[in-house]
Amino acid sequence: MTIFDWLTMSAFQQRTAKYIGRREIATLITWMDGYTDACVDGGQPERARTPNGLPVMLLRDYIAMREGSTSDEDIPSILHEAMPDGTEKAIVDRFFAHVNAFMQLSIRCVQHAEAAPDMRLERFVRYGHTAAGLRKVSLTEGLCWIILETPVREEYWRCIPKAGESAEQLLYAIGPEKEAERGMRQQLGCVPAWEPCELSCYPKPPIPR
Numbered sequence: 001m002t003i004f005d006w007l008t009m010s011a012f013q014q015r016t017a018k019y020i021g022r023r024e025i026a027t028l029i030t031w032m033d034g035y036t037d038a039c040v041d042g043g044q045p046e047r048a049r050t051p052n053g054l055p056v057m058l059l060r061d062y063i064a065m066r067e068g069s070t071s072d073e074d075i076p077s078i079l080h081e082a083m084p085d086g087t088e089k090a091i092v093d094r095f096f097a098h099v100n101a102f103m104q105l106s107i108r109c110v111q112h113a114e115a116a117p118d119m120r121l122e123r124f125v126r127y128g129h130t131a132a133g134l135r136k137v138s139l140t141e142g143l144c145w146i147i148l149e150t151p152v153r154e155e156y157w158r159c160i161p162k163a164g165e166s167a168e169q170l171l172y173a174i175g176p177e178k179e180a181e182r183g184m185r186q187q188l189g190c191v192p193a194w195e196p197c198e199l200s201c202y203p204k205p206p207i208p209r
Helices: 003-007 010-014 016-020 025-041 056-067 075-082 088-103 177-188
Strands: 107-114 133-139 143-149 154-156 174-176
Touching: 003 010, 003 025, 003 088, 010 016, 016 025, 025 056, 025 075, 025 088, 056 075, 056 088, 056 174, 075 088, 133 177, 143 177, 174 177
Parallel strands: none
Antiparallel strands: 107 133, 133 143, 143 154, 143 174
């Protein structure tokens, strides 16, 4: 089973404690993270994606975006902040509502842009590597995610500011495409020259040293 087979199962949503011991958000996210790690470490990353191809790795930022959160904490913290007087039942129900909405998203297209000297990408690239380019994965509902490429690794790039906020504020890895373009324009000094491509929607794993 995929992680989303579990998370969308009616019996699992209604009687979570029967499967993982307790129906509370911290226990649920700990179980979810362990299951996801097992799928990825076992060489089956597709089991950590929705049937429409959205990776569970972006669920935290999706929930933060929907809640209008400026926190860089985990899902339990985001939901407790959003529902300070909420019961554990209500918070877990809210989490499953976000999961059900996440399931409705699908991938529309992938575009690529080569790194250009005027992009100012060097401050976003870790480990002393150089940027090779960017990929933008456009989704339904006007959302997208961005992948930052280097010759040895790729990653989901948190470059999407909350609507109305400066691109220097806390950023999401998934969010409205128009905000992604605004964020990149503020951070890079330009909008990348996107071209349609058939590259992967997902970051490639790091090349072993």
